[in-house]
Amino acid sequence: MSTYSVSKAVALAQSAEEGAALVGRPPSLSFSFPAGGTGVFASLAWIGFGISCLWWPDIGDWTRTHQLAAAAFVIAGAIFLATVAGSRLGRFNAGLQKRAPWLLVSALFLTLWEVATAKFAWLPLPFFPPPQSIIEVYTDDLPKLLDSIFASVKLQLGGYVIGAAVGFLTGVSIGWSRSVGYWVHPVLRFIGPLPATAWLPIAFFTFPSSWSASTFLIALATGFPVTVLTWSGVASVSNAYYDVARTLGAKPSFLVLKVAIPAALPHVFVGLFMGLGSSFAVLVVAEMIGVKAGLGWYLQWAQGWAAYANMYAALIVMSLLCSGAITLLFRTRDRLLIWQKGVVKW
Amino acid sequence: MVAHALAEAVTYPAVGASLDVERISHAFDIDGNVLPVLDDVNFSVKPGEFIALLGPSGCGKSTLLRLVAGLEAPRSGVLREDGDPVTGPFPSRVVVFQDPTLFPWRTVWNNVALGLEAQGILKTQRQRVDAALELVGLSQFRNAYPHQLSGGMAQRVALARALVNDPKILILDEPLGKLDSLTRITMQAEIVALWQRKGFTTLLVTHDVEEALFLANRVIVFSDRPARIKADIAVDRPYPRHRGDPRLAELRRNILGLLGLDATW
Structure with missing residues (x-):
């Protein structure tokens, strides 16, 4: 009776997975030159x-x-x-x-x-500064750049972890409980699609510090996709899995922790990936506008001084950090979801 | 393979439970319409008996199994396991479904361990998982993931996942329905061997008359939906049975007649 929904759920999981996998997969340039x-x-x-x-x-x-x-x-x-x-x-x-x-x-x-x-x-x-002037930035302006990197990573990490954790818990709750869904779903629909950056002006005067305001915004930007994807992941778990677990003596806590969450994990990682992308955007904008530290601020500062080499240098660092974070996320996923190898195309 | 495994397997006491199906009626609400699926179904099963439920596709046999498993409550009537009313799922009544529904994120071993883990007794009872895997001949595949298994192997894992709980009533919902005919024949013999060895009561839903006659002590034939019992036929042949047995052929003709299919035979 639930075969239809099972196959639909699997198809959904697969397409979402493949989308994410395509982003994470390095393009394979298959040149064949003689060895060496x-x-x-x-x-x-x-x-x-x-x-x-x-x-x-x-x-x-x-x-x-x-x-x-x-x-x-x-x-x-x-x-x-x-x-x-x-x-x-x-x-x-x-x-x-x-x-x-x-x-x-x-x-x-x-x-x-x-x-x-x-x-x-x-x-x-x-x-358009030459390569040597960018090297010059890395050697001569290193302390300031390192400070900025540290500030950015700290802000991003704090906001992302909070947003991912809250999003995951919210997603599981609304996926699992109808009554939680009744109250949270409309709020999510109303607030979720709003770009987190739209909150910037309000956040900066309602929060005690620009740092806490930015953390909140990054958490918000992360939390929305994580919530929605976790929710859809939990909601699309086939009833057959619950039936099996229940006949084997599973209690509700087991059904959530050992059935719903592992089954939803592929979706959760798509949410985490999307959340990471949108939180980077919020991080840079928040640093450019309110926070007096970080790479976004460094970019802004360099522009003020027409220090174009510094801007390129900061951009390169920023891109390394972002792609590093995404790589790390995919490595984690590949470890946790090793069972998917062979089920979906990587 | 199984015969060998059986020789080494841990011995369990014969633990079949009796099952009383007392005037069960059930219906589904579909878009506001009430669709009756079971109509006053009444029969009882002795401890250790092997019952096959036969009937046209969609007649409500699988629904009856869900009721016995405790996954749903009947609209009216009572189900009793050893005299006690069934109020919900319990690991003494375990189901093997048509799809193996193994959890893809768990290895074979962890899939089989599911019941013990859910009941919180896995830590002290790990050897039961090993024994169950041994019983179905899949010890070497303990660390494999479900997608690496063939259909027959996956269904064997599902069988081990049920048997590890030492069920009193084993509920088989067309477990061999999707397997190729050769694997089917092998697994039919394996199921008989396991049943004789362990002594659990077995309820098997199947579409396959030959399978029902090869396996069961009694075959209960259902009518079209809403299902009511058309006939309750004792299969009075000893095990191991032979597919060419003239008595089984005779019973098959009778049953096909009850299902309105004798003209094609």
Whole structure:
């Protein structure tokens, strides 16, 4: 009698899962070069990048050009040595082989960037700083940048953990209990779709500090998708699972903890992923507007001083942090949902 | 495989319970219409008996099993297990459904352990899970996930998940309905062996007349919905039975006649 709903629920879980999996899956560039060949070319490209730094004089006043060239030569040497050492490096070598095309292309990109900015200024200068000026930011402005990173991570982590926990508990409650659903569902429908950033002006004067206001907003941005996905996950668990557990003597707590939640977990992770994305947006906006710390604030500050290199440097860090957080989330999911391997396409 | 496992398995006392189905009627509300499914069904089962319930598709046999399992309460009438009224699910009455419905996030071992875990006795009774897996011949697959199993293996795990609770009444809701015919024949013999070994009372819903006659002491034939009992036929043949037995062929003709299908035979 419940076959229809079972297959529907599974199909839903699968499509949501696949959507998330597609985002997390690295694109597989399947070049097939002779072993080591690409490694040698990548090494040559990095030498080329180093030479491009030294060959022409800089048209601006940058202090790290020589160090950048030296670093390029060191990288070229490392790639060359690793390629020559070949199979003696075992797994590392396999990884290198896989990434060699990327190493090659990034060296070419860096060379183009260097030549187009520092050497001939094909791109207008203050707005498009050369690689060495970004290196300069990382070396000379490191303390301030580290402070900003720390502030951002702290704010993001606090808000995200609170939002995910509250969202998960709310989702399970409304998925499980009709009466909780009766009261929470309309509120969720009314408030949920509102972008969390719309609360910014109110939040900043109702909360005691800009930090607590931002934490609240990040939690809100995280909580909504987590709640909705957890709820739909719990609600779509097949009745057959409950029937089986009940005939085996399961009490309601067992049905929630050992049936509903594990069955809903694939949905929950989709919610956590979506929540992470929208909370990043809130984090940056909150830092740009109210919080006097963090990478968003750093961006704003750099713009005020027309320090474009600092902006690019901060953007790169920000993107590394965000993609790192998402990678971490997917690793966690892959560990917890190992049973899905073979059930859905990863 | 099972015969070998049986020789090594832990011995349990024969624990079948009696079951009294007293004037059970049941109906569903579908879009405001009352759809009667069971009409004054009345029979009783002796401890350790193997009963097959036969009837046209959708006649309400599976509903009756849900009532016996305690998953739903009947509109009227009483079900008694060893004289005590059935008020809800209890692990002395375990169901094996048509779909194995193994929990995909649990390994085979953890699926079988489900009942003991739900009852809070797993920590002291872990060896019962091992014994049940041994009984169905799947010890090597203890760490596999359900999606790695074939249909027959999954249904064996579902059987082990039921048997680990030492049920007094085993409720089989077309457990072999979706298996290929070869696996079916093997598992029919396995079910008989398990039943003879353990002594539980068994209720089997099936569409397969031959299966009913091969397995059961008694075959109860139901009418179309709302189901009422058309015939209660004793299968007076010893075990192990043979599919070519002329007496079984005769009974099959009778039963097909009751179901209105004798013309095609």
